[in-house]
Amino acid sequence: MKQLSDEELMQTVSEGNLDAMTYIFERYNVRLYNFYYQMVKDVAICEDLTQNVFLKVIKYKHSYKGGKFASWIFKIARNLFYDHYQEQKKTQAFEDIDDVTGELDEETIEKEEEVSHLMRVLNNLNEKDKELIVMNRINGIKYEQIAEIVGSNTTAVKTKIHRIVQKLRTNYFETLA
Amino acid sequence: MKTLKITLFLFLCTFIAQAQETYKHSLSGIKKVKFYTDTSIDLTVGSSNELVISGSKNSYQNKSRKEKSKGLKALYSNGNDNTGKGFEVTKDGGTLIVKDLESFMKRSGFKVQLPKGIDVYLNAGNLGHVKVDGITSEIEIKTNIGDIDLVNINGPATVSTNTGTITAVFSTINQSNPISFSTATGDVDVSIASNTKANLSLKSTIGTVYTDFNFKVKKSKGLSPVGNPRKISTELNNGGVLISLKSTTGNVYLRKK
Amino acid sequence: MNCTDIENKLVDYIDGVLSENETKTINKHIESCSSCKNVFNETNELINAFTNETVAQPTSNLKTSFEEMLAQEKKKQPKVIALQPAKRNSYKSVLQIAASVAILFTGYLLGGYQESQNSQKEIATYQTEQKQLKENMLLAMIDNSSPSTRIKAVNYTEELTTPDTKILEALIDRMHNDSNSNVRLSAAEALSKFTDSELVKTSLIQTLTTEKNPSIQVEVIQILVQIQEKRALDPMKKILEQPEAPDYLKTQVNIGIAQLI
Numbered sequence: 131m132k133q134l135s136d137e138e139l140m141q142t143v144s145e146g147n148l149d150a151m152t153y154i155f156e157r158y159n160v161r162l163y164n165f166y167y168q169m170v171k172d173v174a175i176c177e178d179l180t181q182n183v184f185l186k187v188i189k190y191k192h193s194y195k196g197g198k199f200a201s202w203i204f205k206i207a208r209n210l211f212y213d214h215y216q217e218q219k220k221t222q223a224f225e226d227i228d229d230v231t232g233e234l235d236e237e238t239i240e241k242e243e244e245v246s247h248l249m250r251v252l253n254n255l256n257e258k259d260k261e262l263i264v265m266n267r268i269n270g271i272k273y274e275q276i277a278e279i280v281g282s283n284t285t286a287v288k289t290k291i292h293r294i295v296q297k298l299r300t301n302y303f304e305t306l307a
Numbered sequence: 308m309k310t311l312k313i314t315l316f317l318f319l320c321t322f323i324a325q326a327q328e329t330y331k332h333s334l335s336g337i338k339k340v341k342f343y344t345d346t347s348i349d350l351t352v353g354s355s356n357e358l359v360i361s362g363s364k365n366s367y368q369n370k371s372r373k374e375k376s377k378g379l380k381a382l383y384s385n386g387n388d389n390t391g392k393g394f395e396v397t398k399d400g401g402t403l404i405v406k407d408l409e410s411f412m413k414r415s416g417f418k419v420q421l422p423k424g425i426d427v428y429l430n431a432g433n434l435g436h437v438k439v440d441g442i443t444s445e446i447e448i449k450t451n452i453g454d455i456d457l458v459n460i461n462g463p464a465t466v467s468t469n470t471g472t473i474t475a476v477f478s479t480i481n482q483s484n485p486i487s488f489s490t491a492t493g494d495v496d497v498s499i500a501s502n503t504k505a506n507l508s509l510k511s512t513i514g515t516v517y518t519d520f521n522f523k524v525k526k527s528k529g530l531s532p533v534g535n536p537r538k539i540s541t542e543l544n545n546g547g548v549l550i551s552l553k554s555t556t557g558n559v560y561l562r563k564k
Numbered sequence: 565m566n567c568t569d570i571e572n573k574l575v576d577y578i579d580g581v582l583s584e585n586e587t588k589t590i591n592k593h594i595e596s597c598s599s600c601k602n603v604f605n606e607t608n609e610l611i612n613a614f615t616n617e618t619v620a621q622p623t624s625n626l627k628t629s630f631e632e633m634l635a636q637e638k639k640k641q642p643k644v645i646a647l648q649p650a651k652r653n654s655y656k657s658v659l660q661i662a663a664s665v666a667i668l669f670t671g672y673l674l675g676g677y678q679e680s681q682n683s684q685k686e687i688a689t690y691q692t693e694q695k696q697l698k699e700n701m702l703l704a705m706i707d708n709s710s711p712s713t714r715i716k717a718v719n720y721t722e723e724l725t726t727p728d729t730k731i732l733e734a735l736i737d738r739m740h741n742d743s744n745s746n747v748r749l750s751a752a753e754a755l756s757k758f759t760d761s762e763l764v765k766t767s768l769i770q771t772l773t774t775e776k777n778p779s780i781q782v783e784v785i786q787i788l789v790q791i792q793e794k795r796a797l798d799p800m801k802k803i804l805e806q807p808e809a810p811d812y813l814k815t816q817v818n819i820g821i822a823q824l825i
Contacts, residue, residue: 148638152483155630159622167620177626184630188637248613267614292575299603299610339709426710447711447744463712467745469778482627484712485719487746491779492812506624512782513812545621549719553749555779556812 136199144191154203155184161269162207168252168264169211179214183207201278204271208261208279215257251301259294266291329361330392337403340425344407345432346416347453352441353420358403360392362418383408411435436471445484454493462486462548468493472557476564480505485549494557497550501563504547509539514558565589570600574607628723635704699724699731706734711744718750722757732758736767745777752780756787765793772799778813789820797824 134142134150136157142150162183166176186206187194194202252260265271265279277287334340334356342348353359381388386395386408393409407414411434421427426445431437436453439446439460446464448455450471457464457475463484466473472493480486480503488495494514499505501520509516522541552559565573570593576582577590594601705717718738721727727735732755739751752771758764771784781803788796800817803809809817 148634151634155627155634156482159626159630160619163622163626164620168617173623176620177622177629180622180626181629181633185633185637188634246613246617248610248617267611268617289572292572295575295607295610296571299606302610302613303606445710445712449744463710465711465715465744465746484710485715487712487715487750489746489749489779491777492810512786512816546624549716551715551746551750553779555782 137196140187140191140194140199140202141196143188144194148188151184151188154187158203159184162203165204165207165264165269166211168249168268169257169260170214171249175214179207179210182210186210198275198278200271201275204265204275204279211261212257247305248302251298251305254301255294255298259290259297262287262291263294263298328392329359330390330394331360332358332396332403334358334403334422334425336401337398338401338426339428340403340405340421341428341430342405342407342419343430343432344414344417344435345411346407346409346414346434347436347438348429348431349416349418349438350427350429350440350442351418351420352423356422357420358405359420360394360405360417361420362416381408443481464488472496477503479503480548480550482548485551487549487551487553489551489553490557491555492557493554494560495552495554496560496562497552498562498564499550502544504544505542505550506546506548507539507541507543507561508549508551508553509559509561510552511554511557511559513556514554516559516561518561519563520561565593567593567597567600570594570597571603574604575611577604578608578611699728702731703734706738711742711747714738714742714744714747715750718747718754721754727758729763732761732763736764739767739771740774745780748775748777749780749783752783752787756790759787759791759793765791765795769793769796769799772796773802778810781813782816785816785820789823792824794824797821800824 134153136154139150139153143154159180163176163180166179167173170176170179183203183206187203190206252263255263262276262280265276266273271279273288273291274284276282276291277284280287340358349362381393383393383395386406388395388408390396393407393414395404395406395408397404397406407417411432416435421442423441423443425442426447427439427442428447429437429439429449431448431450431453433451434453435450436455437448437450438456439448439458441459443461446457446460446462446466448464448466448468450468452470453468454471455466455468455473455475457466457473459478460475461478461481463481464475464486466475466488468490470492471490472495473488473490474496475488476498477500480499482504488497507522509518516539520543522543552561570590573582573586573590577587582590594604702717702720705713705720708714708717718735721731721735724731735751735755739748739755742748742751752768755764755768759768768784768788772781772788775781775784785796785800800821803817804814
């Protein structure tokens with residue numbers, strides 16, 4: 131089964147052979163985890179989200195109708211991320227009320243230091259921009275494929291990403307102490 | 308004329324069989340092959356989906372003796388020779404069982420070829436050594452005093468011997484199931500790629516553990532010399548499948564490939 | 565090309581995907597235009613920063629929970645799987661979110677309170693379910709025909725802090741009866757973590773009289789000495805009387821006896 135392409139593996143999964151999922155997991159877990167990890171620096175949340183992607187792949191196995199598997203699975207990953215993000219926004223609204231002082235404790239500060247300068251700048255982008263740049267520059271997904279994932283065309287995606295790079299560049303060097 | 312043709316045909320058949328001294332069995336529908344012998348097994352990867360046993364020369368069987376047994380059937384107390392080569396081959400579901408009926412004295416080892424993706428169980432009895440090259444599926448090996456020599460394997464592997472030495476050179480390591488080697492008095496000598504992800508458990512009760520990997524050893528608690536399990540546990544490249552290497556009195560060597 | 569054109573092409577320039585002509589033009593321009601040269605240097609550094617960003621590795625939990633999930637999904641398989649998304653909070657549609665925003669004004673505090681109550685309950689159920697799932701999986705795997713799968717199952721018990729009797733019995737069964745000595749050895753090691761249980765203690769002592777593999781015998785002696793189990797003395801002395809017991813085993817027994825008395 132190792133020799134099969136992603137698409138062929140997914141085909142066997144949709145035919146009901148769930149064992150093929152193990153190979154899909156092996157091929158995609160680190161990529162998906164990284165996709166999430168650049169967006170949310172929380173191991174537990176990222177692992178949960180990654181795990182949920184595979185669960186969804188199984189649940190919706192019949193809706194896979196061929197086509198580039200990587201695009202399909204990243205579409206699922208993205209949707210899950212936005213669900214999570216919406217959820218997060220809601221709960222944060224509650225938390226803000228509780229946390230009136232808003233002071234940073236030492237632990238948070240320590241964590242901040244572990245994060246690279248690049249990541250700090252990335253975090254200032256809006257979620258859409260951040261996602262595009264993470265997919266392209268960190269996950270190494272090609273413009274064409276990103277276009278497929280986000281439902282756009284290649285030229286638009288490329289232009290957008292190049293603009294984000296320039297925006298990042300300004301922030302990156304302005305804030306570089 | 309007709310009888311002559313038939314005799315000639317039969318003659319040719321026996322001639323070919325004797326010249327090749329190989330036994331073949333199709334492996335369609337077979338997932339695992341088990342071997343029981345008391346002599347050495349040399350297992351390599353073949354090109355067909357067949358079990359091929361060769362080189363099983365009978366050292367005591369000189370020509371004149373072969374003549375004597377012509378037309379007769381060999382009888383064994385431990386099984387029924389259904390191969391004509393002193394092996395009993397039976398099928399149990401998806402498992403093919405190959406039982407060597409000859410004694411250690413009579414057979415000085417044999418060679419086996421299998422497709423690389425088949426699971427194997429090798430039991431080399433009291434005296435046999437085991438060599439495996441290129442099998443990428445699950446391997447289970449048991450010897451008593453024989454050495455075990457594995458190359459180009461991926462795991463999972465479960466290998467045990469009493470006094471033999473276990474040597475293994477892994478290509479990439481399959482992360483699905485653990486690898487576990489144990490010997491009572493022999494050494495364990497394993498080479499893996501330096502980027503292998505694994506949880507290591509290395510232990511020698513009386514001997515020493517050696518490695519050229521750089522990793523931090525979690526100190527075990529307690530100082531009592533006997534109570535102290537002397538086990539070295541650590542994660543390699545952030546952890547992965549468990550690789551457990553144990554020797555009671557021998558040494559354990561873990562090398563970078 | 566003017567400076568804006570150059571800036572727009574810089575990423576492709578750094579990625580090396582431009583045509584030879586375009587590359588040459590940019591080369592020339594950068595040499596003569598100090599502001600573009602600066603932009604190029606910065607962009608280049610930024611792009612390299614991305615490449616240097618290390619690949620994050622998930623912990624082994626991800627694989628474990630994936631395998632659990634897969635095992636569970638496999639069990640469900642014969643059933644027809646509905647194509648509608650599961651009704652879970654996190655998968656709310658836009659409409660549902662809109663609706664809940666509307667409700668938010670009227671039942672803000674009450675809703676928030678109830679939600680947290682429910683989610684706490686959910687987490688508790690989830691955790692028990694997880695434990696149950698892990699235990700069931702382990703019990704299913706421990707009888708597998710592949711020895712490495714059995715070892716894997718045995719190792720899973722390390723993650724359980726309080727395994728129930730069924731699990732302990734399964735482990736003891738492996739330690740006493742498995743055909744593969746590595747599985748027996750792994751089971752003995754796993755049981756060494758649960759020596760508070762009387763059942764485990766007696767089974768370890770029993771192993772001393774039944775087990776013939778010296779590696780396992782040594783392991784079990786070490787476990788019993790560590791927990792100062794005096795009842796192990798008699799079976800240990802019996803090993804000394806066995807003519808077939810190898811010398812190093814007898815040495816270990818003698819050291820052990822000295823520590824127990």
